[in-house]
Amino acid sequence: MATRQNLKRPPAAGFPSEERPDKKVRGSEDADNFTQPSNFSPQFWDDLSRVWLTPRALRELDRRNDAAAQPAANPPAALLAVRGKSLDQFARHGGPNLCHLRGYWQVPKDDDDDDDAAAVEMFAKRRLAELQKEAEAAAPETKKASPYDDNFEQHLKDYGIYPEGHRGPAGGGDRCWPLEPRNMEELRSQLSARRPSLSPSSSPSLERAFEEFRRRNHDAVSEASVVANLIPAITGSASRIPNEFSLKFTSLASMTGERTVAPQPDYYEGARLDAVDSSVSWDLRDIIVPTKHARAPAVPNLFVEVKGPKGRLDVLSRQVCHDGAYGARAMNSLQNYCREEDHQDEDEDRDQNPEAAAFYDGNAYVYSAAYHSRDQNLVLYAHHPTAPRPAVRDDGDRPAPAEYHMNEIGTYLMKNLRGFIEGVTALRNARDAARRYRDDFIGAANARVR
Known part of the structure; x- marks a missing residue:
């Protein structure tokens, strides 16, 4: 990801400090709690390469049909001109010829007629209102449609963000789909590394931890319960790594044309903002700084999304895909920060499409985890970017975007002690690896400006 070196440096005071509100968790299973429009914008639907039949798509169709059925407020000027001439x-x-009306008796007008007509009209309006209320009361409640539906996934694909198992768009060239990161073997070996705290010698304490985990999982009836009670049990000690729960990413530049919801992971980890040089954090502020809260972690590259017993697996998968793409962009931006000296011959390409001129090593430095409490299943993914392919996506209005890929690197059924230990080991190892990558990239970027 290219850097923006022409921006002004931050003031001496740094970023404005704000008091962070109390932590909140999402309470719904498939939709976010935060305020959002009832549907995506018309531009979202116009840009889709393919529209899927979903409740939100039907809602947009109804809106357009209603708008088309409304008559014009005023007749066209041309029609008025024709009528005036006639x-x-x-x-x-x-x-007109009025001969047939000669000698016709005028009907005497009763003063009570106006009162009777007004009374009838008032009764009709009142009765119509009563019928509408009865119909609304009798109608079944409509469940809130999740924004993470098939059309959301289609929009991600149209913008080069591909979910697990994606086979690639038409014109994939010589690429082998699905695209795996070059360091896939390293990623998987990292997850299985032994941890002293989870060794067989700790068997009694592990059994107690598993029984407590299973009890909490059984008692969880909502996504909020899973976030509050199960994520800490899986991730372990969180105090040593900056983290946050259910914080909406309001400051990042949209990767989907600002036509979908912003990421809001149930849990994510990053670095303290003051660990990043002020020049770096200012130049990349809309890529690595997810919110205006001064104490919120920056450079997020580990995400956890969960669902309660009634949550949908497809929604869960789309959420981690969405989160991971933002993390992969952040890490790639740090990797490319101040690398212009090594790419002087690419200045013209960088001006036209900064993402095309960026360096992509094909490795994944971002992890995400998806946990579903009904199945007690934990799935870990890796996310990595690749260079844009203009032949596949270039609509003229904007250059082809970099592409972001999501690959499964481990799945763990945590219904027994062995599965629990394997899943917890994998996620905690992923946390450590994500921190190492993050610290290395931040250190390298800081060194380039000092």
Whole structure:
């Protein structure tokens, strides 16, 4: 990801400090708690390469049909001109023939007629309102449609963000799909590394931890319960790594044209903002600094999304895909920060499409985890970027984007002690690896400006 070196340096005081509100967790299973529009914008639907039949798509269709059915407020000017000319010609010849009305008795008007008509009209309006209320009361409640539906996934693909198992768009060239990171073997070996705290010698304490985990999982009836009670049990001690729960990423530049919801992972880890040089954090502020909260972790590269017993697996997968793409972009931006000296011959390409001129090593430095409490299944993914392919996606209005890939690196059924130990070991090893990658990239970027 190219850097923005022409931006002004931050003021001496650094970023504005804000008091962070109390931590909140999402309470719904498939939709976010934060305020969002009832549907995506019309531009979202117009840009889709393929529209899937979902509740939100039907809602947009109803909206467009209602708008098309409304008559124009005023008749067109051309129609008024034609009517005016016809009336002039009609009046020039004496107007209509009224001979058949000669001698017709005028009906006497009763003063009570107006009162009767008004009473009838008032009764009709009142009765219509009563019928509408009865219909609304009898109608079944409509479940809130999740924004993470098939059309959301299609929008991600259209913007070069591919979920697990994606086979690639037409014109994939010589690429082998799905694209795995070059360090896939290293990633998987990292997950299985032994941890002293989870060794067989700790069997009694591990059994107690597993029984407590199983009890909490059984008692969890909502996504909020899973976030509050199960994530800490899986991740372990969180105090040594900066982390945050259910914080919406409001400051990052959108990767989907600002036409979808912003990422809001149930849990993520990053670095303290003051660990990043102020020049680096300022130049990359809309890529590595997810929120204006001064104490919120920056450079997020480990995410956890969960679902309660009634949560949908497809929604869970799309959420981690969305989160991981933002993390992969952040890490790639740090990797490319101040590398212009090594790419002087690519200045023209960088001006036209910064992402095309960026360096991509094909490795993954971002992890995500998805846990579903009904199945007690934990799945770990790796996310990595690759260079844009203009032949595949270039609509003229914007250059082809970098592509972001999500690959499964481990799955763990945590219904027994062995599965629990394997899953906890894998996620905690992923946390340590993500921190090492993050610290190395931050240190290298800081060194380039000092």
